[in-house]
Amino acid sequence: MSALTATSDAQAHVLLDRGSRGWALAAAAFALLPLLLNLPSSLGLGFGLTAPVMALLAWRKPLPAWLRAVLALAMILAVLAVLGTRPGRDTGCALLAAMLAIKPSELRTLRDARSLVGFALFAPFAAFLLDQGPLVMLLAVAAFLAGLLTLQRLADLEAGIAPPTLKQRLTTTGRLVAIGLPLALVAFWLFPRLGTPLWGVPERALARPGLSDSMSPGGWLDLMADDTPAMRAQFHGATPRVDQMYWRGPVLLDYDGRTWTRSRWLEALPPPPVQSGPVRWSYDLEVEATDRRDLPALDLVTDIPQDAHLSHGFSLVTARPLSVAARWQLQSAPPATFDVQLRPTVRQHALALPPDHDPRTRALGRQWRQEAGDNDQAIIDRALDWIRADFIYTLDTGLPGRNAVDEFLFDTRRGFCEHFSSAFTVLMRSAGIPARVVTGYTGGYRNPFGDYWIVRRMDAHAWVEVWLDGRGWVRVDPTAAVAPERIYDTLEQRAANAGGGMEMLGVSSFGDLADWMRRGWNDLVLGFDATRQQALLSPLGLGKLQPSQLLALFIAFAAFALAGMVWLLARGERERDPLLRAWHRLGRRYARIGLGRPAHEPALAWATRVAAAHPRSGQALLALSHRFAATRYAPVQGGMRKLLDDLQRHRP
Structure with a gap:
């Protein structure tokens, strides 16, 4: 303990030079960047500006302790103001980023620098709690390498030696990474993964964009303005037309005059009987993380995947929240009949309206x-004809008053899917036809790279299901009934106007390529779960591996990787002098052609013998041996680096 205390005290008195301070700040910046990119923009920008300001203010001397305390309190209040008091993953990550932004205000000594770098390396790992995409991974690797380079620079400062060149430090760091990489790969591939986690990851304080359990006027505008992918689908065999791609999500049955919500106790009932039509669609669905349990699928899913179940509204619900990207194998078929014998309780809810x-x-x-x-179909057709003749599709709408449906049908007659589905359902219920709102996504965009379909968050949609005698629930999309000449201000038009012809410059193709690469990352890395791990060696003819077999393989390969690490490190310990290591490697190159140097033969005598037998190569070796002897016993300032390079380049 006394030795550790003495070391710590010594570090506290070693002042940082300009270069070491710059390296410490750069390493902290690299580590903080992936975390800032995953925080709300106001916090990310604020903390990103605070960090360099703190570094500039404390360049000559640290800020007073009372001022640092006031700044820390202000940061905490800013986090709570944006994220609220509800704890979550993003709350903890934001507090970590806030403390890291203030940390440069006390950077002065060697101990401060090591503390800053060590503390900063927690930030990339925290960023993985918010996003596990390839960009975060690349930034985390850059932060890790910057941290190693900085720690090497600080070690040279503590030893009182001149820091090596950046190329030399990169070489040393690269060797360290190469030594540890096999063990990391073995742990990723072979360490047994749990089918279900021992504990849950805390939820986020701010919800991710996606479908929800309710629909209120204007509540979907943010979601429908988001063009990031929500899902990716690859079909095996028959592919539905775009107008057949209705990706079913939460079914909303209850209405209070303004908001449609999911009926929890009705959704808990067993799913009703369905008779599927002749068409079948088989597809792989990759869903981006939403932190929710709703799994959108084509109307209507026929095979329930493992770790999921069907609600009474025939929506897929997963056993655990979708906190990471996951791939599902699904089959769907359009229904021929759907819940022909409607339960009285469901009928009552499907006709209920606030008085x-x-x-x-x-x-x-x-x-x-x-x-x-008694002609229900005539009422439905009459409503669709009315929409086709008099209504306008536009995103430019205001918030309605108390009687939202009356205002839409009789006054404005302008809106988007929220307005059309809500008003149509209320109108059908008023006419005595059971009806409900279904939310989800519609359509998709085919990516030519990889031949799969991208469903974006802006493809969120709401449609209606009406119940007809003898057929059960039937899908009706009132939004699709709007006449083409009455469609104004769509999402596609807004995107085209904002793009300003960027597609002509190849930006669209670049986006398709980037999404294809993201899909590959999700498949190869994020999708490598317990099931795929157990089937890892199936291409070699081996069956499904049990956890005990995986553990045995992991121990064997890990022991092999550790043995290699120990041998390489011990080799470095045996020959600490880099000049000797380079000279011995040169000797081994000559030994491979029968001109090796015996252990008893001096360097100059060996070089003279080789020069006599092979003048062309031997003269260069003789010159190197003279320089080697001179450097070993009478070193010249700056000559060792040049000799090391020449020894490494020389070939017999």
């Missing part, structure tokens, strides 16, 4: 019922 909302819509529904008699 003090939308009186004009309710009156219209009763009128249409009187005029149509």
